[in-house]
Amino acid sequence: MTAPDPILTLHGLRKAFGATPALAGIDLSVESGRILALMGANGAGKSTLVNILSGSYAPDAGRMILRGRAFAPASPADAARAGIATVHQSTQLAGTPGLSVADALLLDRFVAADAPLFVTRSSVRRRAAAVAAHAGFDLPLDWDFAAIGPADQQMVAIARALSRQASLLILDEPTASLSAREAARLFSVLEDLRARGLAIIYISHRSGDIERLADRAVVLRGGRIAADLPRPIDLAAALNAMIGRPMDSLAAERRESGPAVLEAQGVVLLAGASPIDLTLRAGEVVALTGPLGAGKSRLLAAIGGAAPIVGGTLRLCGKPFRPRSPGEAIAAGVVLAGPDRHRSSFVPSDWPGGSVAETISLPHLRRWFPAGFLLGDRERHAAEHAITRLGIRAAGPRARLATLSGGNQQKVVLARWQAEPTRVLLLDEPFQGVDVGARADIVAALRADRGTATLVATSDPEEALQLADRIFVMERHRLIPWADSARFVA
């Protein structure tokens, strides 16, 4: 990797939405055979930059030079033809259930204007195998797209992006939904692609990914480049540049906790799975980490009344507890914020109930408005209180959720469940798409709640460390205490 040539050079790139600049002059060169990590909090301008490179937006000012020629893509298809391959965050969109992996690999060929009208199974399979081989992947071509794991779906998206002679690959948070083992497989694929001379822009919040992969890290803040760090990457400096203030030692301190609130004894989540014992105490934060599909979400859903348990007992404050619905669990003071806030917590932003205040009040309507009529200021006050307490950046209680960044949306979810006292707070992947600054605020708010037992499922061990008094690793429906946590807490 000596004297790499810049494949893409950006000069003074600017883009504003209305009066607010999203990019305030970016000068950057991207070299082939290198992995460039693009870091930045939400709102720093990462997505805008990617959208310009991939042809979705046109810049307001500035020049782009790709392989020695001026580059001004008019559309995503235009950018793809010029050799920029973009893999977006939600790779489920790369295919649909009912479509085979081979079909998904060729999807953009099918929609091309010059595609043949009739295709045979064997020709699809042959061409799909060629696409996978070009990327160097071994994919189960005959499987249903929905049946393969998120890592394989990611590979499909990458292989498809690469099938058009790409010279620059852009990946947006590719490990967001991958387990550690799946991520490791993706990393070796990317290292292989790098060795073949591809330039890669890798967007991630995860320090582990960046430590392992990146040859260089560029940190954006407020639409400018705040730091440009060579390998070995000084992660502390990168994080400090990202949030604009120094980050304290990561791991949370373990504290005294109160009486047992929730006791799970021999809880079996699925027939044949091993029983789980777990005690949650008031005023402590317990984190569950481990790969996807290990049963973390299912355990949380079972405690929160959203999924049945097969065997064992749950006790809440000493009394048997067996909620049949989330409503029953909420009435008992056990609340669950599911994964993927848009799917599990929000209504569409332009639908009634899509404002900050209405989102917070939804589970509390019966208590706040016992007569049924939505009179008085209760809802507005609760939202104003939450906006101040959690530092939610929103225009006010009536702001629509879509106008909030991911981190602020997640704070609204937390505000919903902290608006009334609860016994047990269950959070499933609360930091998806949440920037470092907002994450720190959420962690502080969770740890400050001394009356509640909090259980958080996260597939990112670093998040668990930053957050929890106790950590369990969950693997195949078994809880393993984080034995060597002392090493991190030091």
Add this chain to the structure above:
Amino acid sequence: MSDEPAGELDTPSAVPGGSVPARPWPAVTRRIRQSGLLLLLAAMVAGFTRADPAFLHVANLMSVLQSVSVVAILAAGVTLTLAVGGFDLSIGAVAASSVMAASYAMVVWGLGAVTTVPMVLAFGACVGLVNAGLIIWLRIPDLLATLAMNFLLTGLQLIPTAGRSISSGLILPNGESADGVFDPRFLAIGRLRLGGVLPVPVLLMLSIAVALHVLTQHTRFGRLFYAIGGNEVAARLAGAPTRVLRLCAYVISGTLASLGGLVVAARVGRGDISSGSSLLLDAVAAALIGFAVLDRRYPNVFGTVVGAIFVGVLLNGLTMLNAPYYTQDFVKGAVLVGALSLTFGLGRGSR
């Protein structure tokens, strides 16, 4: 959500919310879209009054309102099912079979208004209950379940009279003659004008409109209805009894449809087998035009009732100007296409 530009969540400009004050143009167009249909309604009333001053007479306005009252009552029920993310296509048949049921009860069984009215309303509620059962417990998609129910009831109402319309002196399938008559108190539901001015159907329409508007916009039940329609998973995880509330929406919709049928029967004074034929599509059209009123883009009772009145004013005015009756459906369709384009097409970029 899909209307947002892809990068919005990542730009600071998104945070202050809503419009960008630096550019007045989108604000103006939004204002126009919000009040567009109401302005158009006012313009239409002014235009028709200019063409014929009699248009603005109280008697004519009341006859416009009376002509849309049944459609508006049905449409308010549909709006509720739309709010919970469903759809009730059985309302037309419920109304039609309620016309037949009410007539049969009085003419064949000789019952009075006091028994007939609750009985028919209970029939509508039962149909709503069955719809809810098909949709919620058997998990049949709402459109299919209620369309099937529409067919079933359309056929069922013909069976007791062997396909004949019901009036006094009806010859039953067994050869006997039915000698009951319509209870005058029942006929008053469709024909009485309170104080000589306000027809009972208009009063019913306005009361239902106000009641359902308050229910959907100003009570926690309405909030939960919309939460279910917006994201049922999220509503359930927030503790809402989603099944019970969806069931309520279908029961209310069925009951209102049978009320609409009672009004038709009381106005016509006979059990006409073809009385409900256009009600379903008219009511659905009113509910969809309602999306455009105030540019809400979601089902809302106020918009629905305004939508029904809008169509009524247009048809009444055109009839007054001697437009032939057979152009009516074309006019309704044009209004619907126009309103939907206004709502979903033109304003997309600036939201």
